[in-house]
Amino acid sequence: MRAFANRNPRTVQEAVAIVQVARGEGRTAYVAGGGTDLLQLVKDHIPNRPGRGELDVLINLKSVPALDRIEVTPAGGLSLGALVTLTELVEHATVRERFAALAEAASVVATPQIRNVGTVGGNLAQRPWCWYFRNGFPCFKAGGDRCFSAGGENQLHAIFGGGPSYIVHPSDLAPALVALGAMFRITGAAGERMVSASDFFVLPRTDALRENVLADDDVLVGVDVPAPALGTRSTYHKIMDREAWTHALSSAAVVLEMDGDLCRRASVVLGGVAPIPWRVPEAEALLVGRRVTPELAREVGAAAVAGARPLAKNAYKVPLTRSVVERTVLALASRA
Amino acid sequence: MEDAHRNTPAHPADELDRRDFLKGSGAALVAAGLTSPAAVGAVPPSGSAQQAAPEAPSTFLRFTLNGAPYNLRVEDRWTLAEMLRDHLMGFLGTKVGCERGECGACTVLVDGAPVYSCSTLAVWMEGRSVRTVEGLAPRGELSPLQRAFVDHNAPQCGFCTPGQLMTATALLERNPSPTPDEVRRGMVGNLCRCANYNAIVEAVMAAARGATTTGGGA
């Protein structure tokens, strides 16, 4: 591996300053949470940020105290530090009980070894797993000017929201957090700001080089999830092409606020099918005020994929996603 | 599938694809018009002194390895696997199969939890406790889990075995009576290309039951 210096900041502000100083010196600094994915990119000479150079300074965010806490707020919401590991999320009783979609999403990320070091922040900010990007092609995501999947091997690529890049967002937590209405806390040069989960992720038509709003000297420091309303239940269902240890071909995070057998509010957010977590308001609207029957679930599934625009080799994702949504909605509504 | 492998006739865009691929694909892959080829061959050591490698940033590290304190200077870029295998004496039991977090052979325990030692840095081990396969049988006495691996033929080629053992050790410490499915879920991050998965799960279950030749009890 290329030589680089590890730095252990004591505060997030210090981490931001290290990035800025390095930039001033013409060096490249990246922030690491668990570091698993970042190290793979460094080993393969793939830029962690589009157009930026190879790693010179690695900022070990784990040295900042208190970023690894899970707090339940007095109102019943969640406040997660960016360095909470996926394992901690899976094992936290309140998260499992009241934010099931989040715990379930964390539980199907990669492997136990990766979940033991992988963090909330790292999972949300991870780079795409498109095989062109990971094999060193100079695509948009590496700072280039094209998407190789568009006319190439796009079996795993986007059926929604694609163009000019057709990557799918690789995070499992992201659809769950969008569905749960989370807010992300970001510290940057101008201090801390809050961005809603749905505004955090960026479509390629807005910025093809990036997957989110983070600037080079921004650090994602935490995630706040509002308290679920009474009667809320949630789940996350992930489809892979082996039983574990790969990214979603299609997934659905569903949150239903139920009143008896009537659905009051619904969030349906898809993963693995779009460059960002893909919310489907058409499907949500069908659920509101209705009893969730098998017939309605089928309509919801169909509505979820009505806007799909598959590429040459990924049309199979349309019926797959339809079935995933149908089954997930029905199973969640039927849960005792 | 045939489509996927079709080499479409030369199209201007495809030419561009190829060229661009080369331009941006990292130093090791760069192809470019260059100055006249230099004389190529075995490079003699320059001068009489052995040339040393350039210095890379390094840090003084204190951590615990299989219960013993260790203090050493590590290069910041060293992975934990690299430090164990190349820079400490006697810790070659940890194997590296892919170096990309894809196979699990390099699994060690950090503060009791399985971690891919190829995908974490040595310098991040400051103050932490690392366990490797050497720590399972410190005085040559195999652990009950190792005995169960022997009795149930869990290793075939054996290359994945240290990693499987470390993950299973952590699993049994947290859940002494797992179901076979819990074992599979807990060990899903350890590949076995011999595909001896059935025997590995049987061995872990036997160890959990205390059904090994030397009996249970750690």
Next chain:
Amino acid sequence: MNPRQAAPQLAPMRTVGHSVPRIDAAERVTGANYTRDFVRLGMLYARLLTSPHPHARILSIDTSRAAALPGVRAIITHQTHPDIVYSSGSIAGGAQYNDAAKDITLHKRFMFNNPVRHVGEPVAAVAAVDRHVAEEAAGLITVEYEQLPFVLDAEEALAPGAPQVWPEGNIGLNGRNEPRPLGGRQGDPDAGFAAAERILEGRYTTAFCQDAQLEPRSVLAVWEGDKLQLYTPTQGISNCRHDNARDLGLEDHQVQIICHYMGGGFGDKNGSYYHDLIAATLAKATGTPVKLELTRKEDWLGTHGRWPTTQDLRVGFTADGTVTAVELRALSGMGPYLRRSGSLSGIDAYACANVDRQIYPVHTNRTVSGNFRAPSEPQGYFPIQSMMDDVAYAVGMDPVDFARRNMRRPSETVRFTNFSLDECIDRGVDLFDWRNRWRPTPGSDAGPIKRGAGFSFMMFRSGVGPSSAILRLDGTTNRYTLFVGVTDIGPGAKTTMALIAAEELGVPLEQVDVVWGDTDRCPYSVGESGSRTTIMTGYAVVEAARDLKRQITERGVPALGDVRIASATPNPSTEGRQRLCFAAHFCEVEVDVQLGHVRVTKFVAVHESGRILNPLPARDQIRGAVLQGISMALREDLLYDGRNGQPLTAGYYGARHLTHLDAPEIEVSFIETDDGYGPFGAKTVGEAGIILSPSAVGNAIYNATGVRMKDLPITRQRILEALA
């Protein structure tokens, strides 16, 4: 769960036939030393620079920046070492036992080639004082390429105007440099098709599956004077020594190969690899031990995997379910170098006398194909057993009954040493509960989650042949030492050899030590490939033990300080009879047709592999091989972008290898026999298990869904597309 013990007709033996842990089990569970674990003080680290192009001429290589990097000791390329030809070049399947091929071939494969013919082919190698410097230096070498047209698909490679991988064309050359297909005509295929009442035809494809042993390739090369010591992962130390000596212009005795533990060897490592030559050359150039380490990706693209195939099958049959003729037109994609044959098996399992086979090994600019556990079988059996399954349904027969009617049996003209397929099938039908699991009407389950069952059967070589063993009784220690030139790649050969010696000597296993894996200390062995070690080297152990017993009878046990030594190099024969092992596999799957998901819910593998010498590891050879076959059936591929010839899915993540959660439980049952050959009647085990699972899985998916999947791997995507 223990496998079923010896069938009643076989008398139990003292040592053989009882499950014993491996004699080296303690090393295996404490982290044994594999090639990469060996170090020499002051050794250098080497790294490769590989081609980013599928086909390109190297115009120039500039190593000046790399050479200037402090710590760099040597850089080698095709320019510095143009004359080292690797192995037998590209002819007649590599012909590892045929030195003449190296002189004959028109397609020489050099240590470094120009032009380069696939992505991942080595262009240069660097030795430096540490791994990071070597890696950085490799990145500082600049290469000017002229890109050449390339071809990835075997069928396109044979089309008019296709890019030429070799000047002689894209059909692999045989030992006379002729572009001839494998196979040929038997019986009267025309008459057979004329006699057919119906004919079915279909196209099947199978994918490249990297052998993907978990230990990435590395080599430690040490010169002591003019003697070369190579620590290298090889399945055959004797062949590896000879290959390297020949390629480096040395005598065999000038090369020592050491391979004790090996992190998996699933084929095509019974010999040398070009990395041996690179490490040896760098060590020679620097006068220093050199360890060459490959990254996982370099290993994936720079070694070998099962040859991908495209197969057109035609089968003629009568309404009563008798096959009258079979025709196969097949292309095996071999990559640019013909490392192995490209042949395909499976049709031979049928009795039909009228067969026309033309199998072309075809050159492409994909990575090189080679042997992977039963090299010609699973990708040969998948098409024919899928097709015969269709024929059975077409004539309204249970596929098991159809198999019984059409499978090859011994005859007056073709004699076998024994035949047990009927028993294999009977036992499998019983254990699996075939009659209740198989759907007479495919796809008949209601609802989106459908079950079905599939069956497949085979016969596979278990031939006898020459090998050597030396056995010594030491009068001082009263211990027996067995010297055998085997490496232990996973199945437990070392333990098996000790078991055989203990049995024949009539001594406890604990009294036998084994010396293995080192050409300076061991006699010749055929090597761990072709499932031959137990049969051939094992039989040499039997003969050596007999000789030693004779000596002891005649001259007594050796006195203090003395030894008795026996050696044997038998070359047994089956007197013109075919010696085969047999198996029948039964698979049940559950297919979720809406999610495209396949789950294997039951799998029974019944094998006759002669006498089972050590039941526990024998069972696991079968279970592991069946699972590797399931991985081939459902997951593995190496996808390329046809526009630029770049591989996209190298590695375990990309190829979607099985995890613990992907592995169903496999039930194994052995029918034990002793046909009088091999050590105590032992036959092939290691390769036998992988042959049938792809076809058994495919047939089960058909039975569940009513849709015939003809392309491997049967991915979620393909199932959803087929059922759309």
